[in-house]
Amino acid sequence: MAKLESYIKLSVHVNNSGLNSLKNSLTTLEFNAEVIKAATSENHSMIALMDCSFIAKSGEKTFGLDQFYNGSHNRVERGLEVSLVAVVDVETEVGYGLLAEQTFDQTFCPDLTRMDYYLHHLEITQPQLPTQVRYLAVDGAYAKEPFVTGVRALNDHLLDTFISTLGLSPTLIKSHPNYQNLLSYGVIAA
Incomplete structure (x- = not known):
């Protein structure tokens, strides 16, 4: 708990020069991950969450302005969108934002889909992601083949890294009858 209090003090009392040195040493993602690690128990189960939020915005020169789904109105509208990956401590029922990013408009990267x-x-x-995370909970809108296949590929890469790091036999692991189930298990934390 003392570590968490230190992070909170740091975030509240950092002056501009301190903020610049902090930016050079930690990314927002790394900082948030450290705060989550300090605030949670390694013995608690956790899940990752991912969802988007619509932000009403008008104007012509706002970066990222595009057509996005607004769940409040159940329709697509012109505005901005922010995508959030968060984790929830299942036992305390407390959620922690890990990384929020603005979704680009389709003209910025026309070769990439939103998925x-x-x-x-x-x-x-x-x-x-904390090591306790074993599942990813997403809205039904993410249940599209490219996203599901991509999550499986992330798991495959992580299993390969795990096998290599521990010096295990890849043939033995990949020939195990439950190997395909591991790929579908959810997002395995690194």
């Missing part, structure tokens, strides 16, 4: 963007957001966040 590609969401998957990339999850991919950059995944290494900082």
